[in-house]
Amino acid sequence: MAITGKTTVTGIIGWPVSHSLSPVLHNAAFQALGLDWIYVPFPVAPERLAEGIAGLKSVGVAGFSVTIPHKVAIIPLLDQVTPEAELIGAVNTVVAREGKLTGYNTDGIGLIAAVRDKLSFDPAGKNILVLGAGGAARSAVVSLALAGAAGVTIANRSQDSAAALAQLVAARLPQTRFVTRGLDCLSDAGLMAGFDLVVNTTSVGMAGDSFPGLALSSLKPGGCLYDMVYAPPVTPLLAQARALGIPCANGFAMLVAQGEAAFRIWTGVTPPGGCMEGALAAVL
Known part of the structure; x- marks a missing residue:
């Protein structure tokens, strides 16, 4: 596809950003739909984030993804954020419309879509165990609660971090019961028997490690x-x-689903079924 002065530009900001697979997802969908759009990586150092955002806004970029380490720091630089992104406390998608930048978080959307599609699991009324208490856990906890989970237990190495996360969301999401535990709870068969779903939001597994004693x-x-x-x-x-x-799935589907959600936010169009997934599978 030829790039001209009429081509609509989107992209991703991060530091580093060269490893991102998002260009694979979005450019495949643009091409499949015949849209004159392109998605490119923009390396933006943390100390130059404000300059970077101002620059993207000034040159008319239609929207962009946000990855580490900017997901939280970008919020004060935006004109507005959606209620869900505000509750999660992080933004991973920005759209530019009428001179204003609006921040979204599609990570939670991706998680819910993935468990429904790959596991035929509906969080409504269920009890769920979330492993971890970092940024990914916060997105998971909020999205699962918004999807109607009856109870969410947050298990983390630092129980103080888990408690801080639970306290942060409990007041805003009173329909869900939040409980915190240390990772030693994972060997408690009686406790584990109360969960319908376990979600790992940590990096455990990337290096071949696991959760010892997990029942x-x-x-x-x-x-x-x-x-x-x-x-x-x-x-x-x-x-x-x-x-x-035990029915299970990896983060592949979530990565695709959050990308599809961002694509819809920017273009108003849903990517062709399987397009992003196929492009990503070819790379991985």
Whole structure:
């Protein structure tokens, strides 16, 4: 596709950003739809974030993704953020319209879409265990609660961090019961028997590590596992779930679904089914 002065520009900001797979997703969808759009990486150092945002706005970029380390720092530089992004406390998608920048967070959208599509799991009324208490956990906790989860237990190495996260969201999402635990709870078969879904939001598994003593076999009948890690495609946690016959999926589907949501925000169009997924699979 030829790039001209009429080509609409989108992209991703981060530091570093050269490793991002987002250009693969979005450019495949633009091409499939015949849209005169392009998606490019913009390396923006943390100390130059304000300059970078002002520059993107001034040259008329239609929208952009936001990755580490800018997801939180960018919020004061935007004209507005959606209620969900404000509650999560992080932005991963920005759209420019009528001279204003609006921040969204599609990570939670991606998670809910992934568990529904790959695991046939509806969070409404369910009890869910979230492993971790960082930024990805916050997105997961908020999105699961907004999707109607009855209870969300946050298990983390630092229980203080888990408690801080629970306290932060509990007042805003009173319909969901929030509980915090240390990682030692994972070996408690009785406790694990109360969960319908386990979501790993940590980096555990990327280097072949796992959660020692995890009583995964004690999950509720029909319980399942979602691991946000997508490289390697089968982590020790997923291998354990497969060996036990527990429905499970990796972070591949979430990565695609959050990208599809961002694409819709910018263009108003849904990418062709399987387009982004196929492009990403070809790379991975």
